[in-house]
Amino acid sequence: MIQASTPSARTTARIGRTPFIRLQQASLVILALLTSGAGAYTVKAGDTLYSLARSQGITVAELMRLNGLSSTVLEVGQALKLPGEGPVQPPVAAQTEQLVGLTVASPATLRMGDAFVLRLGGPRAAQATVRFLSEVGEKVQLPGEALQPVAFGNEFLVLGRAVLGKITPLVYEVRVGAERLQRTVEITPRSQPLQRLNLPAALSSKLEPAARQAEDAVVEQTYLRRTPQAWSKPFQAALNVRAQSTAFGQPRIYVAGGPVQYHYGIDYPAPAGTAVTAVNDGTVVLAQLFPVRGGLVVIDHGAGVSSLYFHQRKMLVGVGERVQRGQKIGEVGSTGLSTGPHLHLELRVRGTATDPASWINRLWPQ
Numbered sequence: 066m067i068q069a070s071t072p073s074a075r076t077t078a079r080i081g082r083t084p085f086i087r088l089q090q091a092s093l094v095i096l097a098l099l100t101s102g103a104g105a106y107t108v109k110a111g112d113t114l115y116s117l118a119r120s121q122g123i124t125v126a127e128l129m130r131l132n133g134l135s136s137t138v139l140e141v142g143q144a145l146k147l148p149g150e151g152p153v154q155p156p157v158a159a160q161t162e163q164l165v166g167l168t169v170a171s172p173a174t175l176r177m178g179d180a181f182v183l184r185l186g187g188p189r190a191a192q193a194t195v196r197f198l199s200e201v202g203e204k205v206q207l208p209g210e211a212l213q214p215v216a217f218g219n220e221f222l223v224l225g226r227a228v229l230g231k232i233t234p235l236v237y238e239v240r241v242g243a244e245r246l247q248r249t250v251e252i253t254p255r256s257q258p259l260q261r262l263n264l265p266a267a268l269s270s271k272l273e274p275a276a277r278q279a280e281d282a283v284v285e286q287t288y289l290r291r292t293p294q295a296w297s298k299p300f301q302a303a304l305n306v307r308a309q310s311t312a313f314g315q316p317r318i319y320v321a322g323g324p325v326q327y328h329y330g331i332d333y334p335a336p337a338g339t340a341v342t343a344v345n346d347g348t349v350v351l352a353q354l355f356p357v358r359g360g361l362v363v364i365d366h367g368a369g370v371s372s373l374y375f376h377q378r379k380m381l382v383g384v385g386e387r388v389q390r391g392q393k394i395g396e397v398g399s400t401g402l403s404t405g406p407h408l409h410l411e412l413r414v415r416g417t418a419t420d421p422a423s424w425i426n427r428l429w430p431q
């Protein structure tokens with residue numbers, strides 16, 4: 066939530082588990098282009114190859130090569146492959162397990178902080194119940210909650226999340242009737258150098274436990290909602306700005322001697338007043354000014370997914386209001402614990418922070 070980062074941190078975030086040695090950056094970015102699942106982007110009015118390449122931290126030549134372009138002219142509506150804002154995604158190749166009348170596919174590996182789906186198929190999929198057993202003992206809401214799959218096309222999906230800050234394997238259990246299947250998925254770390262912020266006293270006093278607790282309690286209450294899936298289109302960016310200052314999962318120490326805390330969202334610096342838009346359809350469940358999060362809007366998208374927009378100077382929606390994907394909900398500001406105008410965006414699954422980059426331009430993560 067603090068706008069304080071270095072170019073090396075930004076580059077490291079984009080290229081994932083690679084050492085950040087400046088001389089190697091160009092080749093690493095190209096490697097990332099070749100190995101990451103490139104995200105789809107639709108060209109908007111005002112976009113240029115230069116602005117898009119810059120927003121991705123790559124050169125125009127690299128962007129042209131990624132898309133096989135021979136001309137620098139772009140057309141509005143044209144589909145472009147972008148390297149994506151997040152670190153290199155692990156292979157999507159899923160492991161498939163089988164019970165009688167039920168198949169279960171999960172990602173082969175995950176990075177901590179990833180959102181993902183378990184895909185259930187077969188005639189008994191609708192009756193299955195899933196629990197993430199590795200959550201028990203973790204600081205998450207309702208650990209090990211019994212989850213019913215969401216019908217989606219011919220499949221049934223269960224949303225999962227790999228908790229940030231923990232790399233012990235994820236364990237899930239699928240039950241159908243008297244049968245039971247239990248599997249593990251390896252979790253890999255995010256290699257991001259620790260940031261020491263050394264906040265000024267006026268700001269750091271807002272991090273005192275007493276000042277924080279009341280605010281946290283109000284926000285965390287919204288994570289307990291369980292409503293039907295409200296979206297039918299891919300998630301989209303909350304700002305017409307792609308540059309990031311602080312990446313998701315960045316480990317930080319706010320005050321000298323303090324504990325390591327993870328950055329639960331992505332920071333997008335933008336001029337005060339820039340429109341903030343809903344990443345997808347949903348219902349506003351919180352719109353309030355807080356000491357730390359500033360002008361905060363929380364949208365419940367159903368299926369346990371919520372999006373949070375911090376530090377706004379103006380909020381244009383109220384609690385209970387239904388909003389649509391792309392609707393303006395507020396304006397970028399620097400309210401709360403913030404050192405300059407930016408949007409801090411979070412995408413949570415049942416209250417646990419997941420990498421927003423694993424959602425943007427996707428209907429489901431992974």
Ligand SMILES: [Zn+2]
Pocket residue numbers: 066067311328330331332409410
């Ligand atoms: Zn932030």
